[in-house]
Amino acid sequence: MKKNIYIVEDNEDIRDLIGYILIGDDYNVTMCPDASSFAEAIKTGQPDVIVLDIMLPDGNGIEICKQLKADQQYANIPVILMSANAHKKEVFKESHAEDFISKPFNIDDFQSRVESYLD
Amino acid sequence: MEKQIPLNLFALTSIIDDLDDAVFSHDLNNLITSWNKGAQQLLGYAAAEIIGKNIHAIIPARLEQEQADILNKVKLDQFKERLTSSRLRKDGKEVPVAMKAYPIKNEAGQLAGVSYRMQRLGPAKLIDEKNNVLAAIIEGSEDAIISKTLDGIITTWNRAASRIFGYTEAEMIGQSITKLIPSHRMEEEGKIISNIRAGNRVDHFETTRLHKLGYELDISLTISPIKDLDGTVIGASKIARDITEEKRAKELINQQVKKLEILNSIGKLISEKMDVEFILQKVTDATTQIVGAAFGAFFYNTINEAGESFMLYTLSGAPREAFDKLGMPRNTAVFDPTFKGERVVRVDDITKDPRYGKNSPHFGMPKGHLPVVSYLAVPVVSTTGNVLGGLFFGHPEPGRFKVEHEDLVVSLASQASVALDNSKLFEEVKDLSRKKDEFIALATHELKTPLTTMSGYMQLLQKKVSDEKNTVFINKAINQLAKLHTLITDLFDIAKIQAGKLQLNKEQIELTGFLEEIIESLQATSSTHKLNYSYEKPIWIKGDKIRLEQVVANLVGNAIKYSPKADQVEIEVKLKDNEAIVAVKDKGLGISKENLQNIFSQFYRVEGVNSNISGLGLGLYISKEIIERHQGHITVESEYKQGSVFSFRLPVIEKEIETERH
Numbered sequence: 001m002k003k004n005i006y007i008v009e010d011n012e013d014i015r016d017l018i019g020y021i022l023i024g025d026d027y028n029v030t031m032c033p034d035a036s037s038f039a040e041a042i043k044t045g046q047p048d049v050i051v052l053d054i055m056l057p058d059g060n061g062i063e064i065c066k067q068l069k070a071d072q073q074y075a076n077i078p079v080i081l082m083s084a085n086a087h088k089k090e091v092f093k094e095s096h097a098e099d100f101i102s103k104p105f106n107i108d109d110f111q112s113r114v115e116s117y118l119d
Numbered sequence: 120m121e122k123q124i125p126l127n128l129f130a131l132t133s134i135i136d137d138l139d140d141a142v143f144s145h146d147l148n149n150l151i152t153s154w155n156k157g158a159q160q161l162l163g164y165a166a167a168e169i170i171g172k173n174i175h176a177i178i179p180a181r182l183e184q185e186q187a188d189i190l191n192k193v194k195l196d197q198f199k200e201r202l203t204s205s206r207l208r209k210d211g212k213e214v215p216v217a218m219k220a221y222p223i224k225n226e227a228g229q230l231a232g233v234s235y236r237m238q239r240l241g242p243a244k245l246i247d248e249k250n251n252v253l254a255a256i257i258e259g260s261e262d263a264i265i266s267k268t269l270d271g272i273i274t275t276w277n278r279a280a281s282r283i284f285g286y287t288e289a290e291m292i293g294q295s296i297t298k299l300i301p302s303h304r305m306e307e308e309g310k311i312i313s314n315i316r317a318g319n320r321v322d323h324f325e326t327t328r329l330h331k332l333g334y335e336l337d338i339s340l341t342i343s344p345i346k347d348l349d350g351t352v353i354g355a356s357k358i359a360r361d362i363t364e365e366k367r368a369k370e371l372i373n374q375q376v377k378k379l380e381i382l383n384s385i386g387k388l389i390s391e392k393m394d395v396e397f398i399l400q401k402v403t404d405a406t407t408q409i410v411g412a413a414f415g416a417f418f419y420n421t422i423n424e425a426g427e428s429f430m431l432y433t434l435s436g437a438p439r440e441a442f443d444k445l446g447m448p449r450n451t452a453v454f455d456p457t458f459k460g461e462r463v464v465r466v467d468d469i470t471k472d473p474r475y476g477k478n479s480p481h482f483g484m485p486k487g488h489l490p491v492v493s494y495l496a497v498p499v500v501s502t503t504g505n506v507l508g509g510l511f512f513g514h515p516e517p518g519r520f521k522v523e524h525e526d527l528v529v530s531l532a533s534q535a536s537v538a539l540d541n542s543k544l545f546e547e548v549k550d551l552s553r554k555k556d557e558f559i560a561l562a563t564h565e566l567k568t569p570l571t572t573m574s575g576y577m578q579l580l581q582k583k584v585s586d587e588k589n590t591v592f593i594n595k596a597i598n599q600l601a602k603l604h605t606l607i608t609d610l611f612d613i614a615k616i617q618a619g620k621l622q623l624n625k626e627q628i629e630l631t632g633f634l635e636e637i638i639e640s641l642q643a644t645s646s647t648h649k650l651n652y653s654y655e656k657p658i659w660i661k662g663d664k665i666r667l668e669q670v671v672a673n674l675v676g677n678a679i680k681y682s683p684k685a686d687q688v689e690i691e692v693k694l695k696d697n698e699a700i701v702a703v704k705d706k707g708l709g710i711s712k713e714n715l716q717n718i719f720s721q722f723y724r725v726e727g728v729n730s731n732i733s734g735l736g737l738g739l740y741i742s743k744e745i746i747e748r749h750q751g752h753i754t755v756e757s758e759y760k761q762g763s764v765f766s767f768r769l770p771v772i773e774k775e776i777e778t779e780r781h
Contacts, residue, residue, distance in 0.1 A: 011568050017575040055564050084567030085560065104571040104604055107578040 003027040003118045006047040008038045008064075009082070010057050014103075018051070021107050022114065035059030047077055049117040052097070054083040065095040078117040141216075144223060144234035145174045152232060161216070161239055163209030177206045179213055193222050193233050203240060213347075215240040263359040266345060269312060271296040274354065283338075283361045285331030296357075299328045301335055315344045315355045328359065337363040378527065381405050385531065395542050400433045402535040403510065407435040409531075410524040412512035414489055417499070419508040420458055432508065437489055453494075460498040460506035465525050468517040469494035493519030497528045501536050552618065559614050566607050574600045609737040616744050623663040623748055627774060630658045630699050631692050637671050638690060647686065648679045654692035658699045659774040666745045670753075673738040674703040674765045682707025682762065694771065698751075702766040710757040718755055719743040742767075 005027050009015045015031050022029050030045060032038035035058045050068070054061035061081055068074040078098040085102075092100040099113060135142050141158035145151045151174055154166040162177055169176070178186050182204060192198035198220050205213045216237045223232040257264050263280035267273050273296055276288040284291075284299060291298070300308055304326060314321050321342040327335040338359045345354040385405040399417050407415030414436035452474035456462050466472050469491055491513030499507045510532055512520065577600065581593045615621045631654040642650045671690075678688040682705040689704040710718060719739050739753075746753045746767045757763035 011572070013572040014568065014575070017572060017579070020579055021575070084564045084571065103567050104574040104600070107575055107582075 003048040004030060004046055005114060005118075006030045006032065006038065006041065006045070006050045008032045008035070008050065008056065008061070009053045010034055010055075011053075017107075018110070021111050027118065035064055038064070042074070049078045049080065049114060051080045051082055051101075051114060054081055054085075062092070062095040062097075065097045069096040080113065080117070139238075141237040142234065143169075143237075144232050146232040147230070149174045153234070158237070161208075161214065161237060162206060177208075179205060179207050189220050190233065193220050194230055196222060206237070260358075261360075263361075264356065265291075265296070265359065266354055266356040267296050268354045269316065269352065271308065271312070280359070283330075283336065283359065284328070301327055301329050311340075311342055312355070315342060316352055318344050318346075318352055320344070325362065336361055337366045378409050381409055382527070382531065385534075395539060396433070398535060398538050398542060400435075402531060403433040403435045406510055406528050406531050407512060409527050410495060410512050410520055411514070412436065412493075412495070412519065413514045415510065415512045417508055417510050418458075420506050454496070454509075457496040457498050457509040457511070458506060460500045460504075463498070463525055463529060464494065464496045465520050465522075466494045467520075468492050489513055490515040492517045495520040495525060495528065497525070497532050499532045499536050499539075502540050507536055507539055555614075556618060556620060559611055559618070563607070563611050567604075570600060570604055570607070574604070609741060612741050613737055616741065621744065621748065623666060623745075625661050625663055625749075627772065628660050628662050628664060628667070629774075630660050630701075630769075632657070633664065633667070634671060634690065634692060634701065637668050638675070641672060641675050645679055648682070649687050650675065650690060651687055652690045655694065658692065658694055659772050660699055660749075660769045661772050662749050662769065663745075667749070670742040670745050670767065671701070671703075673742045674767075677738065677765070678703050678705035678707065678763070681705065685762075697771050698768045699771050700766055700768050702764050704762065704764045706762040709759040709761050710755070710763055711759045715755060715757060719753065 003026070005022060007015060007018050007029060009018065009031075010033055012033070015033065019029060019031065027048075030041055030047070032041055035056045038052075052061040052065060056064075061083070065079050065081060068077065068079060079095075080099040080101055081092045081095065081097045082101045082103060082105075098117065101110060101113060135153075135155045136157075138155060138157050141161040142153070142155045143151060143158045144153045151170050151172055154164070154169050158169075159165055164177075175183070175186075185204060189198060189202070201217055201219055203215070203217050205215045208214050217240055218235055218237040221234045221236070222230050223234050225231040257275075257277050260277060260279050263283045264275070264277045265273060265280050266275040273291050273294050276286075276291045280291070281287050286298075297305065297308060307326060311321055311324075321340065324340045324342070326338060326340060328338050330336055339362045340360075341358045342355050344352040345356055347353050382405075385401055403415050403417045406412075414434070416431060416435070417433045419432045453464070453469065453472070456464055469475050472494075493512075493514040493516060495512040497510045499509060501507050510528060512528070514520070574597065577593055577597050581590065581597065584590055584593060612621065634654070635652060638650050638652045675688060675690065682688070685706040687706070689702075691702045691704070693700045693702070719742075743753050746769070749769055751767055751769040753765070753767040755763060755765050
């Protein structure tokens with residue numbers, strides 16, 4: 001069965017870029033441009049890993065992650081937080097996210113990190 | 120022969136009279152029979168008053184036995200030695216003497232009397248002069264000088280004693296010293312006397328004594344024992360200084376010092392603190408204390424629709440409830456000048472003031488108001504002339520507030536208004552600073568988003584292009600994007616440092632392993648230089664991994680950048696004096712002495728070395744800040760054209776065993 005990767009990122013060009021990086025037949029990639037569309041998508045979907053941008057137009061990735069980790073239904077899904085502010089890394093621990101990627105990123109590094117949570 | 124005798128006697132008499140020594144005699148009935156001028160000088164009696172009197176008039180009572188002994192010896196013709204003793208003067212004082220006694224025999228050779236030759240002990244003239252000088256000093260003294268017997272009977276009393284205590288010498292000689300001692304201090308005298316008996320001095324003993332008119336004087340006493348020739352204590356001399364004025368002055372100084380201390384501390388507080396409520400509370404408390412008011416308050420000038428309301432802001436010396444039911448003051452005749460900032464109102468008894476009690480509904484203070492009689496109100500006016508409010512003080516007793524209190528409050532009120540103005544500015548600056556922080560965060564995001572896209576697509580292209588020439592172009596673009604990224608990051612780091620917002624997330628780090636990883640990844644980015652890493656043993660430190668990595672990357676990056684002709688960089692970790700020392704050595708261009716001083720400054724770039732080397736000169740400044748925030752130091756040693764060694768030192772910690780979390 002194909003693994004499900006959820007990408008929550010408001011910038012269209014970055015979403016496309018990630019789409020190209022993760023292109024292939026190994027997994028399904030679900031793109032969410034904001035917090036509310038992610039909330040909708042997660043109701044029906046079964047993500048295996050979530051890549052979550054911190055600065056979203058309608059929410060904050062850290063807060064969303066905290067909510068996910070507090071909810072038994074989602075608590076086990078790995079979350080990779082992503083931010084242009086490298087020092088948000090200082091606060092990612094308290095959100096209980098599994099990983100952190102700072103922007104800009106190396107695309108190989110990005111791919112291997114995401115895939116590392118899919119086994 | 121018979122005629123010769125009187126002549127000889129005559130001559131003898133005048134010779135004897137001319138002697139400096141005292142020469143006198145008495146018969147067997149102890150009646151004085153002769154008395155020369157020397158005797159008059161020594162003992163004060165003229166020959167006419169003493170001849171025919173008993174010799175015991177000049178013998179101190181305690182020496183009567185000695186006198187009896189002298190007589191016995193003279194009778195037996197055994198008195199040969201010179202005897203030192205003492206004799207009573209006409210004025211009752213004793214005088215130390217040296218003497219010899221001789222038998223007087225009649226023609227029959229029988230003892231008919233005794234004659235004495237006496238000298239004052241010591242150089243008589245000098246002692247007299249000294250005595251005169253001493254007497255003059257004692258009389259002229261500003262301090263009371265009194266002597267008394269051990270029973271407390273006053274024996275001498277100088278002029279200053281009369282002035283200080285109000286009694287004349289005649290009134291006090293022979294009186295008991297207790298006349299001067301207040302009843303509640305009676306036990307002091309016993310203690311003083313027992314000290315004196317033991318031969319001790321009592322020095323600068325501060326106490327009170329009674330004036331003739333019955334009031335107490337603050338005095339400082341110095342009491343010394345008076346000893347006789349044998350060293351026996353026979354009395355005490357007492358120097359009393361009136362320190363009433365001195366004490367009053369001291370108290371006044373203490374009060375002023377206390378006021379100054381309050382002023383100083385309040386001045387410091389209000390210049391340090393930027394919190395309006397805090398400043399006003401402190402000013403209210405301090406001013407209430409300084410003016411000695413029972414209560415004080417600050418009212419804000421908040422104009423309501425009716426244009427006349429004032430809000431209680433801070434209160435000192437009374438609970439807030441005391442005001443709750445009263446309603447706020449209005450611009451009545453009493454309050455108006457304060458809230459209009461016109462002048463200070465200071466009244467000894469406000470209830471008797473013509474402005475008081477003119478307004479309905481209360482016609483005076485409302486029921487339940489704090490009992491204000493003394494009243495002081497000082498407007499607090501901002502530097503721009505706005506009346507911020509007023510400081511009000513009240514006291515239940517009349518006449519409490521003096522002009523000096525008014526002056527103090529006025530000066531504090533002006534200080535407070537400056538502080539209030541500042542705190543308003545500070546609030547604005549704080550707001551601006553918050554906006555700046557928001558801007559930094561937003562700008563970081565906005566600049567890095569296109570950078571992320573560009574760098575991402577370039578990396579995708581790099582994978583797809585196989586043409587060698589195009590790969591070179593793409594690599595150049597990717598490198599430049601990486602530089603752009605570094606510059607943006609550095610600029611925002613600077614902004615954070617300057618805003619005091621550079622946050623460190625410190626954890627325990629094993630330094631040598633941590634560096635090894637960093638150096639491995641840095642090695643991957645350099646094809647020109649080999650990074651040689653060496654260390655001795657594991658070292659634990661506490662630090663922010665991201666920030667320390669930034670420092671190492673900066674130092675190694677510089678080492679590579681500034682040694683274009685070299686192919687190696689040494690990184691060495693050492694442990695010395697409880698400090699970890701990380702040194703990054705290159706064999707590059709080096710730095711001249713004048714450039715070394717500024718190397719860690721913001722925007723500083725070593726000039727003229729190589730125009731191809733890019734950068735804004737922010738890296739070392741940021742590194743220095745980061746290391747110093749880790750309680751460390753960063754230093755550089757360099758020789759021009761030989762190379763440089765950049766080192767940083769960090770305090771070493773004992774590794775704590777991390778407790779497992781369940």
